[in-house]
Amino acid sequence: MKILKKEILAENSGIKITKLEILSPELAKKAKAGQFVALMVSEKGERIPLTIVDSNQAEGIITLIFQEAGLTTKLLGKMNIGDSLYSLTGPLGHATEIKNYGRVILVGGGVGIAEIYPVAKALKKAGNHVSAILGARNKDFLILEPEMKAVCDELLVVTDDGSYSRKGFTTDILDELLKKGGYDLVYAVGPIPMMRKAAGVTKNYNIKTIVSLNALMVDATGMCGGCRVNVAGKTKFSCVDGPEFDAAMVDWEALDKRNKIYKEQEKHICNLYKL
Amino acid sequence: MKKEPIKIKEKEASERSANFEEVVLGYSEEEALEEASRCLQCKNPACSSGCPVGIDIKKFIAAIVRKDYKSAYFTIREKNDFPSMCGRVCPAEYQCRKACVLTKKGSPFASEQAINIHFLERFVGDYGMKNNLKILASSEEKSAKLKVAVVGSGPAGLCCAGELARKGIKVVIFESLHQSGGVLRYGIPPFRLPRDILDYEINYLQNLGVEIIPNYIIGKIKTLDELFSEGFTHIFLGLGAGVPAFLGVEGENLCNIYSVNEFLTRINLMSAYKFPEFHTPINVGRHIVIIGGGNTAMDAARSALRLQKLKGILHDTTIIYRRTEVEMPARRLEIEHAKEEGVKFEFLVQPLGFSGNEEGFVKKIRCLRCRLGEPDSSGRRRPVPIEGSDFEMDCDLAVIAIGLQANQVLTSVTPQLKTDKYFDVVVDPKTMETSMARVFAGGDIVGGEGTVIEAMGMAKIAAKAILA
Numbered sequence: 254m255k256i257l258k259k260e261i262l263a264e265n266s267g268i269k270i271t272k273l274e275i276l277s278p279e280l281a282k283k284a285k286a287g288q289f290v291a292l293m294v295s296e297k298g299e300r301i302p303l304t305i306v307d308s309n310q311a312e313g314i315i316t317l318i319f320q321e322a323g324l325t326t327k328l329l330g331k332m333n334i335g336d337s338l339y340s341l342t343g344p345l346g347h348a349t350e351i352k353n354y355g356r357v358i359l360v361g362g363g364v365g366i367a368e369i370y371p372v373a374k375a376l377k378k379a380g381n382h383v384s385a386i387l388g389a390r391n392k393d394f395l396i397l398e399p400e401m402k403a404v405c406d407e408l409l410v411v412t413d414d415g416s417y418s419r420k421g422f423t424t425d426i427l428d429e430l431l432k433k434g435g436y437d438l439v440y441a442v443g444p445i446p447m448m449r450k451a452a453g454v455t456k457n458y459n460i461k462t463i464v465s466l467n468a469l470m471v472d473a474t475g476m477c478g479g480c481r482v483n484v485a486g487k488t489k490f491s492c493v494d495g496p497e498f499d500a501a502m503v504d505w506e507a508l509d510k511r512n513k514i515y516k517e518q519e520k521h522i523c524n525l526y527k528l
Numbered sequence: 529m530k531k532e533p534i535k536i537k538e539k540e541a542s543e544r545s546a547n548f549e550e551v552v553l554g555y556s557e558e559e560a561l562e563e564a565s566r567c568l569q570c571k572n573p574a575c576s577s578g579c580p581v582g583i584d585i586k587k588f589i590a591a592i593v594r595k596d597y598k599s600a601y602f603t604i605r606e607k608n609d610f611p612s613m614c615g616r617v618c619p620a621e622y623q624c625r626k627a628c629v630l631t632k633k634g635s636p637f638a639s640e641q642a643i644n645i646h647f648l649e650r651f652v653g654d655y656g657m658k659n660n661l662k663i664l665a666s667s668e669e670k671s672a673k674l675k676v677a678v679v680g681s682g683p684a685g686l687c688c689a690g691e692l693a694r695k696g697i698k699v700v701i702f703e704s705l706h707q708s709g710g711v712l713r714y715g716i717p718p719f720r721l722p723r724d725i726l727d728y729e730i731n732y733l734q735n736l737g738v739e740i741i742p743n744y745i746i747g748k749i750k751t752l753d754e755l756f757s758e759g760f761t762h763i764f765l766g767l768g769a770g771v772p773a774f775l776g777v778e779g780e781n782l783c784n785i786y787s788v789n790e791f792l793t794r795i796n797l798m799s800a801y802k803f804p805e806f807h808t809p810i811n812v813g814r815h816i817v818i819i820g821g822g823n824t825a826m827d828a829a830r831s832a833l834r835l836q837k838l839k840g841i842l843h844d845t846t847i848i849y850r851r852t853e854v855e856m857p858a859r860r861l862e863i864e865h866a867k868e869e870g871v872k873f874e875f876l877v878q879p880l881g882f883s884g885n886e887e888g889f890v891k892k893i894r895c896l897r898c899r900l901g902e903p904d905s906s907g908r909r910r911p912v913p914i915e916g917s918d919f920e921m922d923c924d925l926a927v928i929a930i931g932l933q934a935n936q937v938l939t940s941v942t943p944q945l946k947t948d949k950y951f952d953v954v955v956d957p958k959t960m961e962t963s964m965a966r967v968f969a970g971g972d973i974v975g976g977e978g979t980v981i982e983a984m985g986m987a988k989i990a991a992k993a994i995l996a
Contacts, residue, residue: 297807474704474705475771
């Protein structure tokens with residue numbers, strides 16, 4: 254649970270994306286693409302889920318990448334090399350089903366790029382033709398571009414403001430690619446509005462689309478049901494039934510609302526801790 | 529002349545319900561002596577048959593009367609590793625006290641006249657704790673050859689570990705959460721089971737040599753086969769019934785509708801009632817509705833009420849239950865405590881659905897009134913909805929406490945482990961061995977929703993079989 258390496262991937266106007274390499278040999282051995290961990294920064298901390306971005310079995314290391322949003326991610330961002338997490342549990346959730354689908358498109362928005370990276374890597378290894386669309390608000394927040402380039406056959410980048418590569422949204426590019434046809438799977442991770450829009454786009458082309466949801470969790474082992482989402486009219490737990498679901502079946506509006514349950518408290522506690 | 533039962537001292541309802549400190553204060557020595565002296569010392573006592581772990585109740589009560597508390601302690605400890613805990617959370621009115629000869633025949637739970645066995649057990653347990661009385665682990669030749677993995681540190685796992693460690697067997701408990709205790713930690717609030725008591729009982733095991741590894745999910749980080757290949761000779765599964773059931777009604781996923789597990793886990797395990805000192809938040813409503821009639825429903829209601837008082841909100845917490853008070857599975861003491869503290873009850877009411885506002889927060893609950901019909905398979909009279917009796921209640925926070933199901937994290941990746949239609953693990957009741965050789969199971973993963981002491985009873989059978 255010790256932090257061995259820390260790298261600030263992006264920092265601008267108070268927003269920060271950090272990469273941590275954490276010593277956890279048993280986790281590194283078992284972690285598969287698509288899975289996540291639950292961690293606490295301190296004894297009084299919250300349990301939060303984070304995707305396992307990479308794992309190095311030989312060195313016993315897992316990699317986490319997060320954007321500071323609430324108190325816990327801010328405190329995590331303040332931790333340094335040599336510090337230990339208070340708790341770290343995993344690997345949680347179902348792993349991505351890795352097989353040769355044919356031609357796949359991965360869409361990553363913001364810090365979601367970190368979440369599609371292990372999937373891109375695994376899908377490429379399984380023989381797929383991998384196209385990836387990366388989107389960031391601006392040049393500063395585009396993360397993992399070289400890493401993604403190394404595992405993709407085709408890489409397309411957009412920024413909201415056009416400060417790097419093409420100006421626009423990932424879903425615009427997704428629509429363009431799908432128009433050309435010949436794709437077998439879309440895998441999208443990013444902010445809820447992006448995933449929702451991606452689901453809308455792919456629906457027109459009747460192409461299977463997987464999303465990895467970022468619902469609020471407590472134990473993350475199926476015990477509390479806090480992360481429940483409506484999928485195809487049924488209640489599912491993101492932690493043990495997911496985190497991946499068929500994008501076309503997700504009730505996005507309900508998920509978006511449930512993710513804002515503690516908006517006020519989060520603001521309050523961040524102010525209180527001056528973070 | 530028949531002596532009256534000695535009432536237990538409790539904190540005033542108005543004072544206690546604004547914090548999470550323990551409500552029941554326990555007997556003083558004089559009170560314990562007086563209560564113990566009421567015991568008839570029956571020639572053929574029935575009380576012990578009501579105890580799932582078979583404590584020699586007559587014997588320990590006689591020892592109290594002699595003021596030989598040490599002997600009383602070791603008498604209990606022979607059968608029960610956690611007297612201070614059980615003395616607090618056992619539903620004695622359905623168990624030993626119901627079996628007490630002073631309970632009127634045919635009564636659904638213990639009569640008031642029945643000896644307060646659980647309070648005496650608590651007195652003795654706390655005496656042992658204060659005086660640091662300890663059982664030493666024996667070392668038998670056989671024990672050196674055994675190494676047991678216990679999965680889950682709830683009541684079943686702790687008990688099994690304790691039973692084995694006493695015999696000098698190396699036991700490692702794997703716990704998925706960051707703290708041990710299972711439901712004792714995340715489910716039972718500190719006002720019923722103070723954390724120092726729980727910690728003491730768990731420390732006691734560690735002193736016996738039990739190792740507890742937290743943050744470790746068997747089924748995810750390791751399989752049962754891997755545990756065997758690492759040198760464990762036996763495995764005990766105390767997985768618990770960790771998955772909350774939902775009603776399946778409209779609007780159930782609105783914001784501020786919690787499963788009882790989430791509500792209590794936030795409060796108990798994560799200390800959300802101390803937010804922002806602790807970082808896990810919880811919302812508090814003005815009109816809180818708890819659905820269910822079991823102990824967890826009482827715990828949730830009393831916790832909700834405390835949150836309202838801590839927040840300075842005029843308390844309004846209502847339990848709705850589809851049968852009547854008599855059929856409620858909760859401990860009578862908890863029902864009384866809830867009432868004293870100001871929890872309201874709506875009996876014979878069944879939820880139909882929830883509606884919310886623009887932001888997706890619950891605002892109303894729609895219900896239906898019921899009447900009692902014929903008894904169902906549980907022996908309790910079935911609630912029959914009364915047509916056209918729909919009504920609405922204000923509800924800006926709801927807790928669903930209608931039951932728990934098996935967690936399938938481990939069983940779903942262990943096909944050799946036979947489960948039933950409820951996904952509970954199937955065992956041989958004589959040994960608690962599962963369909964996998966040398967893998968045993970006990971507690972709620974076997975019996976559905978039981979009590980702490982029932983889980984311990986099963987764990988003891990398994991421990992005995994492992995030792996055999």
